[in-house]
Amino acid sequence: MQKFKKDEKNHPDFTNYDHASALNADTFRALYDNHPDAVFMLDVNGNVLDYNNSVKRIFGYNDKELSESFLPFFEKKDLEKRKYNFDGALKGTAQNYQAVVFQKNGEPIDVEIFHWKRIK
Secondary structure (H helix, E strand, C coil), rough: CCCCCCCCCCECCCHHHHHHHHHHHHHHHHHHHHHHCEEEEEEECCCCEEEEEEHHHCCCHHHHHHHCCCHECCCCCHHHHHHHHHHHHHHHHHEEEEEEEECCCCCCCEEEEEECCCCC
């Protein structure tokens, strides 16, 4: 593996763009997979595309259950709030709100949710 030179402020010199891109992707994947909080990636319709390792640990659902709609996991009173904030994120404004989500064992847990639109 090539090591990057450091500049005078001890920052890596990413002049080798291809290698830097791969490093950034690997770093992102490691942070995503190992983050202690549950992280989901959703499509524009709210369908689950991917999730990190903490999702199954925190919520207790298996891969099949997580590949279906995530909406049944929300407390009914929070569904409209979720839709409002999700739609706001799709329009480009990051959203942050609290909701109640049910674990597989039926226990409700308070969660803080952040929605933002991925920039391509």
